[in-house]
Amino acid sequence: MTDKDTAPALARILVVDDEPQIRHFLQISLKTEGYEVHEAPTGEAGLAHCARKPLDLVILDLGLSDCDGTEVLRSLREWSSVPVIVLSVRDREQEKVKALDLGANDYVTKPFGIEELLARVRSQLRIQDNQTTGSNAWAIFDDGVLSIDLSNRRIYRQGDQVRLTPKEFAVLQVLMKEAGRIVTQPQLLKEVWGPTHTQDTHYLRVLIGKLRQKLGDDPTEQHYIETEPGVGYRFSGNP
Amino acid sequence: MTDKDTAPALARILVVDDEPQIRHFLQISLKTEGYEVHEAPTGEAGLAHCARKPLDLVILDLGLSDCDGTEVLRSLREWSSVPVIVLSVRDREQEKVKALDLGANDYVTKPFGIEELLARVRSQLRIQDNQTTGSNAWAIFDDGVLSIDLSNRRIYRQGDQVRLTPKEFAVLQVLMKEAGRIVTQPQLLKEVWGPTHTQDTHYLRVLIGKLRQKLGDDPTEQHYIETEPGVGYRFSGNP
């Protein structure tokens, strides 16, 4: 069996700007952060690039020489929902509102601090990565037998407090953040052990076992933690 | 202005700010836009509110009286990934980077224009909406008897959960991605087993059989999975 599943998947970013200096500056800065950077000097070239290659983020300057940046954004949004961070020298509120309502994810006014821009890039990529939006996350779970309060780090089972180790708690936290949804093993390993241990599935099984034991999960009856063989685990609240 | 055609569910927004004037101002402005607005005067109250009620967006002032706003953000991100727009009087780049890296989705410096803030609110809600409905729209099927939710990896047939193996699920996923269209055998084999097994059609037949059996597909009556002899298979959505 070939292992094509565990790619580091460095994010691909397209910079659309007609000033070579800005492009070069962003190219350097973004590459240093470990991104795969592409460039386009015009709006037309940018659109063509978006259509040709899959991207994770677009940084778009509104002040393009060949056409209006807002038109580029409008065209792009007709078929793509890739995150777009707009750059502009214009600080007028109407410009910002227009760009944001056309589908921009963020609007940064030039001149900008590179650290802020990089932080906003990270933010957008993180949002994108959280495709399973945990808006239905439970801070508090209680079914009469088991009571979990993540915000206070307290867990009770039939009135008795359950002590979890840091790693056990971290795993439970990730599972509850995606309550009802599946969390893949690499995802779990990445969030708890870091990006370098996405293949050490051995201890994850041990830990899930201990967690089930402490939560009083009976394999024959209902599971708090369900196993999806070959994929991952899922916290199931009300079956 | 975009027409909100499909979603009657009005978005729920929580404003966390210790200044009553700001809260009142935002309350008015947001309600005018049709949002359901909640208020919290302190970080603690804000966190409690988040834990109790589901929200679509949080507007968080960093300058709280009872505690540091960044700590509120940090606590919140332990278990929730609800979109957060941070407000702050501080314009220092390090502050922005810190808040964004703690999980903020956007950072607006006070004083701000209300139109810009509202546009950023719309942007965040749009992103959120795209991810829940847009990316998963194709992955949901329900005809009253069979219910398939690919993103959650859950399948129900007449209320009972159906368990699929990884390969079975992968095949179904490819078929549903091209719902209504034909998927050729080599294409199916390539996507599920990899490019080297485009001729091993033996097991594909076995697997389609098991899949039909589990989905309750009666060969005499309507087919969920149709066979196109000599070509491939097709998932028929509405027969």
Added chain:
DNA sequence: ATGGGGCGTAAAGATTCCGTAAAGGATGTC
């Protein structure tokens, strides 16, 4: 009519994956 190719079902072997237990190593506390 007849033989071949593609299709569907069933069952058996091989392999992988999961869960549990237990031992060794790392870390922090008293």
Added chain:
DNA sequence: GACATCCTTTACGGAATCTTTACGCCCCAT
């Protein structure tokens, strides 16, 4: 320095899955 707790690794039994093999069916062309 002893002890406790936690993390990691190793080992193994059992279950589930994947793959192969075998066989019967239908359709179509010879």
